[in-house]
Amino acid sequence: MKVLIDKIKSFHLNIDQKFLGVAILFLWLKSYIVSRFIFDLPLENAIEEFILLINPISSVLILFIGALVIRRKLSRQGIFVLSLLFTFLLYANLVYYRFFNDFITIPVLFQVQNFGDLGGSAKGLMNPWDLLLFVDLFILSFFGRKKGIKSIVVPKLARRFLVVAAAALLVFNVMLAETQRPQLLTRTFDREMLVKYLGVYNYHAYDLFMHSKASAQRAFAESSDIIEVENYVSDGFDEENEFTGIAKDKNVILISMESLQDFVINYEVEGQEVTPFLNQLVKESFYFTNFYQQTGQGKTSDSEFLVDNSLYPLSRGAVFTTNAQNTYKGLPAILNENGYATASFHGNNKSFWNRDLMYKNLGYEFFYDETYFEVSEENSVNYGLKDIPFFEQSIPKLQNLKQPFHAKFITLTNHYPFVLDEEDIMIPTLQTSSGTVNRYVQTVRYFDEALKLFFEQLKETGLYDNSIIILYGDHYGISENHNRAMESVIGKKVTPFEYLKLQKVPFIVHIPGMDGKEMTTVGGQIDVKPTILNLLGIKPGKDIQFGEDLFNENRRDFAVLRDGSFVADYYSYTEGICYQNWDGNPTEDKYCSQLKDLADHELRLSDKVIQGDLIRFLDEFEE
Ligand code: GP9
Numbered sequence: 001m002k003v004l005i006d007k008i009k010s011f012h013l014n015i016d017q018k019f020l021g022v023a024i025l026f027l028w029l030k031s032y033i034v035s036r037f038i039f040d041l042p043l044e045n046a047i048e049e050f051i052l053l054i055n056p057i058s059s060v061l062i063l064f065i066g067a068l069v070i071r072r073k074l075s076r077q078g079i080f081v082l083s084l085l086f087t088f089l090l091y092a093n094l095v096y097y098r099f100f101n102d103f104i105t106i107p108v109l110f111q112v113q114n115f116g117d118l119g120g121s122a123k124g125l126m127n128p129w130d131l132l133l134f135v136d137l138f139i140l141s142f143f144g145r146k147k148g149i150k151s152i153v154v155p156k157l158a159r160r161f162l163v164v165a166a167a168a169l170l171v172f173n174v175m176l177a178e179t180q181r182p183q184l185l186t187r188t189f190d191r192e193m194l195v196k197y198l199g200v201y202n203y204h205a206y207d208l209f210m211h212s213k214a215s216a217q218r219a220f221a222e223s224s225d226i227i228e229v230e231n232y233v234s235d236g237f238d239e240e241n242e243f244t245g246i247a248k249d250k251n252v253i254l255i256s257m258e259s260l261q262d263f264v265i266n267y268e269v270e271g272q273e274v275t276p277f278l279n280q281l282v283k284e285s286f287y288f289t290n291f292y293q294q295t296g297q298g299k300t301s302d303s304e305f306l307v308d309n310s311l312y313p314l315s316r317g318a319v320f321t322t323n324a325q326n327t328y329k330g331l332p333a334i335l336n337e338n339g340y341a342t343a344s345f346h347g348n349n350k351s352f353w354n355r356d357l358m359y360k361n362l363g364y365e366f367f368y369d370e371t372y373f374e375v376s377e378e379n380s381v382n383y384g385l386k387d388i389p390f391f392e393q394s395i396p397k398l399q400n401l402k403q404p405f406h407a408k409f410i411t412l413t414n415h416y417p418f419v420l421d422e423e424d425i426m427i428p429t430l431q432t433s434s435g436t437v438n439r440y441v442q443t444v445r446y447f448d449e450a451l452k453l454f455f456e457q458l459k460e461t462g463l464y465d466n467s468i469i470i471l472y473g474d475h476y477g478i479s480e481n482h483n484r485a486m487e488s489v490i491g492k493k494v495t496p497f498e499y500l501k502l503q504k505v506p507f508i509v510h511i512p513g514m515d516g517k518e519m520t521t522v523g524g525q526i527d528v529k530p531t532i533l534n535l536l537g538i539k540p541g542k543d544i545q546f547g548e549d550l551f552n553e554n555r556r557d558f559a560v561l562r563d564g565s566f567v568a569d570y571y572s573y574t575e576g577i578c579y580q581n582w583d584g585n586p587t588e589d590k591y592c593s594q595l596k597d598l599a600d601h602e603l604r605l606s607d608k609v610i611q612g613d614l615i616r617f618l619d620e621f622e623e
């Protein structure tokens, strides 16, 4: 102990080490200033402020100390070059941010078109004040010339200490970030969040890692890999039925209903309907009562992926962020080729779930993100713009779209933790043991009202008559943590079999002028793309779709959930056990285990398509 104290007492930095220290300090400071005052990151509390302050230092330390560990000493030129590289990275992000309000990703670097956009106005995006970012480099190079500064050597003990300190800081940073945003790294929601919580350099390291992983998997794929998949999905692909082309050339209005589970339909709280409008709408529509959500960690974005591609999302992470550069044959792209204008409307930050990049790839021509809406303190709650003003403000934009159009609306208010402003509460809460479940019915009720108003506006503007309106719940709102509370809602014990059934979300196809019908076929979000294409009478040509048209009477009753559970005509499977649909009792029937193998096989093939980026090979096999 005494030795250590003496060591600390006698500790002093020589001029070389001071030089290194100053370089690190400068880099930390300017990274912080840029992140805090130039990037418009929403900071919600003191912890987030603190995270932002500490996050550049871990990466800066790791860089310099890492270089020292590898090379044992660093020349002043070495320090200068490292500072220059980091400054350049920071500055590139700053310029990119000014234009795109987003951060650079590796794939973006290779998208020449992006920089084409930037190129013309790059000058306009630079500002004389930006030179301040480089001031420290001038200072360093000036002092570096001074006699006496040679190679920087940091004693072994100090080096060890610094390595541990940098690593500990990084771990602390990530842990603190996780308290603010659980699953930040596994779900990788949003670049804005990654930069806010990890810092711009750590974000780039993470982006590089994710990108390399995806590239490696892609590199090992061969064009022949697609044959097995094609053979599997081709059955019944082109079959026609009485619904084929029934909505030819009509506008398609697709509504993603946030966290809407099927159990709320016709459910009442103290004698008041939770979804009065939907209850009426389902009577006037094709209402699929055995339709399942099939999302994984990518939640809303996974549901979008399923609907647009008829491929399964991945079991880990959000495919919108992990495989956004793949080739896809998205529903919007197909409709676009067939003369449709295509747009997505969503009152949230555009880079959430990497939508801004992924949408281009799926064939959306327009993305009306939050910047296209008037969003204020009063008209937003929780994640952003409330559903009523969202739909209201969307109408004029919709009217401006060339017809026929394909327009997707992603609602937001009915999102965990299900909070509303006082004036938007229309029904009482439930009285279960879970506050989440109790509030859920109120936010659902608010959404139902928004939907009613939207339909009214569609009718007023005349858009209604030329359109078909398709609605689906994106994923569950109530997780299994609330099973006890859900027992009083559904009136029975929430066994794994019942929990599986709670994964039903409404799927509603509303065709103005047609009578409604309850449809009992078992299906899921994967079936939406072929269903829409069939209604419009559009043949997509060569494509890989795991779903089947829900109006096809010969279709198989089958919905595979992302965790490997499935529901079929007579049997269901979840958590390792097969159940009989008619009484919910476990069974060991052979047919059920065959279905289980089929479900696994299907998920595996879909994963292979995504990981190997196999759609890019489709054309090679065009006859
Ligand atoms: C975010 C919104 C909600 O833009 O789609 O995302 P979720 O948490 O439901 O996936």
Ligand code: MN
Residues within 6 Å of the ligand: 258, 259, 299, 300, 474, 475
């Ligand atoms: Mn959602």
